[in-house]
Amino acid sequence: MYKNPAQPLGTIEGFFGKSWSWQERSDHLQFLARYGYDFYIYAPKSDAHLRRHWQLDWPAETQSELQKLRHQCHTLGLHFGIGLSPLDIYRESRENQHRSLRQRVRQIRSLQPDILCILFDDMRGDLPQLAQLQLDLVHLAASESLAHRLIFCPSYYSVDPVLEKVFGTMPEGYWQALGKGLDKAIDIFWTGEKVCSPEYALTHLHRVRELFQRKPFLWDNYPVNDGAIKSSHLHLRAFPYSHHQLHNQLNGHAINPMNQPWLSQLAIASLIAAYEQGAQYQPQQTFxxxxxxxxxxxxxxxxxxxxxxxxxxxxxxxxxxxxxxxxxxxxxxxxxxxxxxxxxxxxxxxxxxxxxxxxxxxx
Known part of the structure; x- marks a missing residue:
């Protein structure tokens, strides 16, 4: 099975809408291990303790379920991750920002995640000195975390104009400042030329690599179907042929699944085939x-x-x-x-x- 420590493959439960049950997550981990994936990241938008009320620790029952997931990941040879979205953190004073984030990262540290993601996606971005604010917060999180991998998602994670339309005009020089100022050990999530990119041109990925001074960690929004239009569709087809070119082009590849965990398996399993088979990959035969x-x-x-x-x-x-x-x-x-x-x-x-x-x- 495909294994490349320099470019791990996995899933990030990072969608809006109906979330998975704990049993569905457990079943998903079994599926990932069976097909040779490397990691799973827990980051559902529906978990208020990761987003709207991110400063608050989970109740005991949720913590217990997360501990079980982490244990199962390690038993199956998967890396376990947590994705924290500190929504509206900019409303607080700098002192409160740092105190709140430091406390929450320490709470998450008790779960011993292998991967910690600090996610500034889907929140306002038209703020002065946005890059420096986020750099300070991400570096603070890194200093408090024991995770062996830290991934940062910028507010503008694609060149898709919809992000500025919804979240405000991106500050000038934002991406360049992130690339220059972010610790080289920290990865950066990127979704491609679109929020939901059907394919990834190598020329585009090379430009992003130069911009961020590191290979991007791909957040692949296929087969996710949580959007206003996409929610009325089931994305079952295999990944397109061009995905076979992504080998050694990324620092990692995270798939964002559908709200339907079992049906998501059809598309997810095909990515392993694309990486394993290279130019011999045939999407229709794989499906x-x-x-x-x-x-x-x-x-x-x-x-x-x-x-x-x-x-x-x-x-x-x-x-x-x-x-x-x-x-x-x-x-x-x-x-x-x-x-x-x-x-x-x-x-x-x-x-x-x-x-x-x-x-x-x-x-």
């Missing part, structure tokens, strides 16, 4: 294999038949009668152990149980 391998051969025919309907057409272009007919098609598969969780997610999606979270401002 064909995974459609039989994951939910089981019995449901593969239906997945092939409805792939365009689920991924391209989406819920917004289906009639109620069409949705009900599809539910009846997939209902029998919920009684078969291997295909059951995949079929259940399709039925839940068709039934409107994955509601768009308007807190997701980018698409």
């Amino acid at each position: 064909d294999r995974l459609a039989q391998e994951l939910p089981g051969n019995t449901m593969a025919v239906q997945l092939h038949q409805h792939l365009g309907l689920f991924q391209d057409q989406g819920l917004s272009h289906m009639s109620d009668a069409q949705k009900l007919a599809l539910i009846e098609i997939y209902r029998p598969f919920t009684e078969q152990s291997q295909s059951a969780p995949y079929a259940q997610e399709i039925i839940q999606w068709l039934s409107g149980e994955y509601v768009f979270d308007p807190a997701c401002l980018t698409e």
Whole structure:
């Protein structure tokens, strides 16, 4: 299986909307280990203790579940990460900013994460001296953390103009200041030319490398489907052919999955194939294999038949009668152990149980 310590592959649970259950996370770790992934990062936008109320420690029950996840990661040979989004930290005085962040990082340290992410994505960015403010905070977090890897997500993590439209004009020289001032041991998340980039041109990645004075750590927003438009689609296809070129171009590659953990496996498992097979990688053949391998051969025919309907057409272009007919098609598969969780997610999606979270401002 693909293993490259210089360019680890894994997932970051970093989406808006309906979050995964603890059992679904545990099952996801089993899947990651089986397919040869390196890490899992816990950073759901729905966890208020990582975002809206980030200064507050988790309740005992949540801490216990996170300890179990960390233990399971290590048992399976995976690295465990936590992603902290210090929302509105700039509203506090510098002294309070530092005190609050120092205290929270120490609390997180008790979980002994291998990876700590300090995430300034999806929050206001049109502030004077933004780069220096963030550099100070990230370096402070690094000084308090015992994690062997620290990853920083800037407020402007793509050249996509939607970020300035939603979060304000990026301060002049922001990226250059980060590249020059950030400790070279700290990685920088990047999503490509778009917030949800379908592909990554090597010329673009090389420019980003020069800008940040290090290879980017890719935050890949496929197959995530938490946006206003994307939430009505299921992203099941394999990663595109061009992903085979990403070997040795990055400091790491983190996949942001869908709100549907089991169905996300189809796309996620394909990335390993792209890295392993290089120029021999064939996305359609890979999907064909995974459609039989994951939910089981019995449901593969239906997945092939409805792939365009689920991924391209989406819920917004289906009639109620069409949705009900599809539910009846997939209902029998919920009684078969291997295909059951995949079929259940399709039925839940068709039934409107994955509601768009308007807190997701980018698409």
